[in-house]
Structures are given as C-alpha cells and as structure tokens.
Amino acid sequence: MRMHRTSLALAGSVLLATGAACLLPTAAQAGAAATVPCSETALIAAVNAANTAGGGTITLTNGCTYTLTSAHGNDGVNGPDGLPIITTPIALSGNANTITRSATAAAFRIAQVAASGGLTLNAVTLSGGNATTAGHNHGGGVLNFGAVTLTGSAINGNTAGGLGGAIYSSGAAAAATFTSSTVRSNTANQAAGIASAGATLTMTSSVVTLNTAATQPGGIYSSGTSTMTTTSVTANTPTNCVGSPQPVTGCVG
Structure with a gap:
C-alpha cells in the first residue's frame, strides 16, 4: 500500500x-516581441501599443517597405506626422527596412519625437517625409525634441520647408546620435541634412552627402554641441557646414 x-x-x-x-x-x-506584419496598419498599431506600454522594441518584417498613405500623428502645433508621435522610448529593429510616405499622400513628416520620447532605428531607412506646415515646417524626416539614435540606418530623400530636411532637433534636452548611418539627398530651405538647434549632435562613422538647401549650410546646421568622429560631410549644397551658427568640428566647406 x-x-x-x-x-x-x-x-x-x-x-x-x-x-x-x-x-x-x-x-x-x-x-x-512579435514581428510586425508588412503593412501600414500593423506598424501604426505597434507604435501605439508601445507608447501605451511605456516603450519597447518593435521588430519589423525583414526587407519590408512600410508605406504610409496618411498621417497618424499631429500635436496641433508642428504639423502632421506619418507615425503616431513617439512619447516613450521606442526602438524599431529592422533588417533592410524602409518606412516611407506614399508619393500620392498628403504632405507629412515621417516621425515626431516628444521630449519624453526616444526613437532608436536599427537597419531602418526613413524616406519621403515632407514638412510643409507654414511656420512649423522643420524636420522633413524627423522632428526631435527627445532622443533619436540611428545605427546602420538612413534618413534619405525627405523635404522640409524650414530647417532640417532629414532631421531637426530642438532644445537642450534633445539629442541625435548617428553611428554608421547616412543622411542623403534631402532638401530644405536651410540645413537640408541636419539641423541641431541648441541640441546635441553626435556622429560616428557616418555620412552626410548630396543634401540641397536654398540657404547655407546645406549639410549641417548647429547652434548647440556637435561631435564628429570619422564622419564625412561632403557634396552638400550650397555648403557643407559653412553658415552654421556654431562650428561643426571636423566639417570642412
């Protein structure tokens, strides 16, 4: 028993x-983290969910181009954004991914990062953004009041009616960090590549090239702190960094 x-x-x-x-x-x-299906609807839902959860990593479908056909964010001040406004620390983990505005869509930038937010891009390209709201037309690709970090990524082919065709960072709390990344073929009234207004800009092993502005500089505008390490700023129009309020260390022409 x-x-x-x-x-x-x-x-x-x-x-x-x-x-x-x-x-x-x-x-x-x-x-x-589940992989986000290759659709605009799925990407928007994932960003909204990450914001609600207080941040997180969004894993993108390998090789997918996420095409945005309408704006999904607007703070009522700075104009429309393709993605919901980033209010928490969010990482987009990609593999040869592109997030782009549809050529037939109304004008909007790709992303806005709030002071409380952070946007990290890994192997992701942002393209086709267009910031045209009168008086609030900075940052064709990204308007940044928080933290933006690119690794092996790119902001290419965006347009701003004001400053920062690729990205406009504003304020002492704002920081943009580029590592092994590219800013190429953007256009703006001024600083078609990068505008860092009173913010921190750090670039390592990166490239800023072929950006075109109506007013110098065409490449990088900085009125804050900028640090460039093994970074190439070349072939921007009308200048690379000449005309920037603060000298951009390591940038010639």
Whole structure:
C-alpha cells in the first residue's frame, strides 16, 4: 500500500513538472516581441501599443517597405506626422527596412519625437517625409525634441520647408546620435541634412552627402554641441557646414 501511494505521488510530481515545462515556452513567447506584419496598419498599431506600454522594441518584417498613405500623428502645433508621435522610448529593429510616405499622400513628416520620447532605428531607412506646415515646417524626416539614435540606418530623400530636411532637433534636452548611418539627398530651405538647434549632435562613422538647401549650410546646421568622429560631410549644397551658427568640428566647406 505504501509503495502504491509513493508511486502515485511520484507520478503526480512528474505530471506537474511536465505541465510546467509545457507552459514555460508559451509564457516566454507571450513576453517576446512579435514581428510586425508588412503593412501600414500593423506598424501604426505597434507604435501605439508601445507608447501605451511605456516603450519597447518593435521588430519589423525583414526587407519590408512600410508605406504610409496618411498621417497618424499631429500635436496641433508642428504639423502632421506619418507615425503616431513617439512619447516613450521606442526602438524599431529592422533588417533592410524602409518606412516611407506614399508619393500620392498628403504632405507629412515621417516621425515626431516628444521630449519624453526616444526613437532608436536599427537597419531602418526613413524616406519621403515632407514638412510643409507654414511656420512649423522643420524636420522633413524627423522632428526631435527627445532622443533619436540611428545605427546602420538612413534618413534619405525627405523635404522640409524650414530647417532640417532629414532631421531637426530642438532644445537642450534633445539629442541625435548617428553611428554608421547616412543622411542623403534631402532638401530644405536651410540645413537640408541636419539641423541641431541648441541640441546635441553626435556622429560616428557616418555620412552626410548630396543634401540641397536654398540657404547655407546645406549639410549641417548647429547652434548647440556637435561631435564628429570619422564622419564625412561632403557634396552638400550650397555648403557643407559653412553658415552654421556654431562650428561643426571636423566639417570642412
């Protein structure tokens, strides 16, 4: 009788252990970041969910181009944004991904980062943004009041009616950091590449090229702190950095 009870107890322990083993992978999967399907609707939903959750990593479908056909963010001051305004620390983890405004869509920039937010791009290109709201037309690709970090990424082919064809960072709390990234073929009234107004700009092993502005500088405008390491700023029009309120260390012409 004792042996029978012991066997039952052992069998119960095995079943419990087996059940726990079966449940653990499911729980782990539930906490993992799912890949966002290759659609505008899915990307917008993922950004909204990340903002609601207080931030997080959004994993993009390999090689997908997410085409935005309408604006999904607007603070009522700075004009429309393709993505919902980034109010928390959000990372877009990509693999040869592009987020672009449809050529037939109304004008809007790609993203706005609030002072409380952070946008990290890994292997992602932002393109086709167009900031044209009169008096609030800075940052064709990104308007940044918080933190923007690019690694192996690009902001190419965007337009601003004011400053910062690719990105406009504003305020002492704002920072833009580029590592092994590219800012190319953007246009603006001034600083078609990067405008850093009283903000911090850090560039390492990156390239700013072929950006065209109506007013110098065409490449980088800085009235804050800028640090350039093994970074090339070339072939921008009408100048690379000449005309910037503060000298951009390492930038010639």
